[in-house]
Amino acid sequence: MPTKLAFLRDRILGAAVLGSALSGCCETRFVTAEACLTLEPGELECPTFEEAEERLAIDDIVSSAVYPEREYRVGDRTYVAPTECCYTHESTVDECDAPxxxxxxxxxxxxxxxxxxxPGGGWSRAARAAQQGAPRRHDPARAAAWRERGLLEHAAVASFTRFTLELLALGAPASLVRAAxxxxxxxxxxxxxxxxxxTGYDGREVGPGPLAVTGAALELPSRSELARRLVHEGCVEExxxxxxxxxxASREAEIPARRALERLARDEIRxxxxxxxxxxxxxxxxxxxxVRAGIDEALRRAETRMGSASGSAAVWREVVAPIARAVLS
Ligand SMILES: [Fe+2]
Ligand SMILES: [Fe+2]
Structure with a gap:
């Protein structure tokens, strides 16, 4: 196993030379998300878009929705007021910076x-305090791109947590469970x-809200189903x-951001x-x-998908396919 893992690491590191295949694909993309406010006692209406942007630390609200309304009395009058106001907001991100x-x-x-x-600093404050040479200039576009990436990393925490349960359920060895x-x-x-x-780019303390994990681990997959998913989620996407x-990282000019990308890359190789x-x-x-039949089918699909995209065809040919052949031989 150690020899195989070392082999895998080397092969994935070899992908560095293919990095240029993915450049030149930048485009600006709109991202929409929903953020909600719980009304204070006595607040009868949802805040205006401007007030909500301030309170939720977001920009460019485009629509709102009101969640369960309740009745309450003040003196002899009965009022109906919402309990929660949710706002859909938009921002733009550079597709290269937030893949x-x-x-x-x-x-x-x-x-x-x-x-x-x-809103909240529970996912940024401690790391920010520990960061050396954190960015200080105001750049909302970069802040949005890093938050977009942060949400994907946050979802990956749950993905690996589920993977650990699946490995345990299928009797995997300790080395795999520990690595997960x-x-x-x-x-x-x-x-x-x-x-x-x-936060360094726009001064706002913002993090992930609740993650809708319902259904994530209710039904443990069969070995072949897990293998099929692994091809896509673990091997291809990682x-x-x-x-x-x-x-x-090779194109990043700012040192704190480059250090972060390099740290992420080191771990993602593992x-x-x-x-x-x-x-x-x-x-x-x-x-x-x-299991083997499920893997072969998933690999054929991955080959079709990756082979038809200009940036990923070389990654399939030079990295994913040879590693898959090595571990399955
Ligand atoms: Fe990650
Ligand atoms: Fe990862």
Whole structure:
């Protein structure tokens, strides 16, 4: 196993030379999210968009919704007032700086799930205090991009937590369970790092709100189902994440941001290696052949998907396919 992991690490590190294949794909993209306010006692109406932007530390609210209304009395009059006001807001991010599918996604019911932003310093304050040379200039676009990345890292914490349960349920060895738990802790640190950097760029204390994990671990998958998911979530997405991080770090001019990207890349290399190692373990304990059939089908799909995209075809050919062959041989 150590030889195989070392081999995996080296191969994924080799993706650094492919970084340039992903450059030149920048585009500005709108991101929408919802943030909610619980009304104070005596507040009868939802705050205006301007007030809500101030209280929720967000910009560009485009719509609002009111959640359960309640009746209450003042003197002899009865009022109906909302209990919670939710606002949909927009921001733009540079697609190069906030890539989709960055690292291990949390997929529930076929959908990639993540939290929305909420005010509070619980995910930024400690990391910010520990950060050396934190950014000080005002740059809201960069703050938004780092928060977007922070939400993906936050979702990855849950993804690895679920993965740990799945490994335990399927009788995996301690080395894999330990690596999954370590990865979950590393994703926690990644999320903190991202939110702390964002605070450095706009001074706002904002972090992830509640994560809708309902359904994440209610039904433990079969070995072949887990193997199929591993190909996508662990092997393909984590490897693409590493390649993107290495490319972003090489083009990042600001030292705190570059250090953060390099730290993320170092850890994500291990996460990708864990995905492949777990795949190898599942395949090596496959008596019926169902696991191998599931893996082969998932790899064929990945090849079709990655092979048709200009940035990922080389990653498939040079990194994912050779590693998959090595762990499955
Ligand atoms: Fe990761
Ligand atoms: Fe991460």
């Amino acid at each position: 989709r599918g960055f690292g291990r996604p949390l997929v529930i019911g076929g959908r990639s799930v993540r939290a929305t932003l909420a 738990q370590r990865a979950s802790l590393e994703e926690t640190a990644h999320a903190e790092l991202c939110f702390a950097l964002a 490897t693409l994440g590493v390649v993107e991080l290495i490319d972003l 996460h990708a290696a864990l995905g492949f190692a777990a795949l190898g373990w599942l395949a090596s304990n496959d008596r019926s052949g169902a």
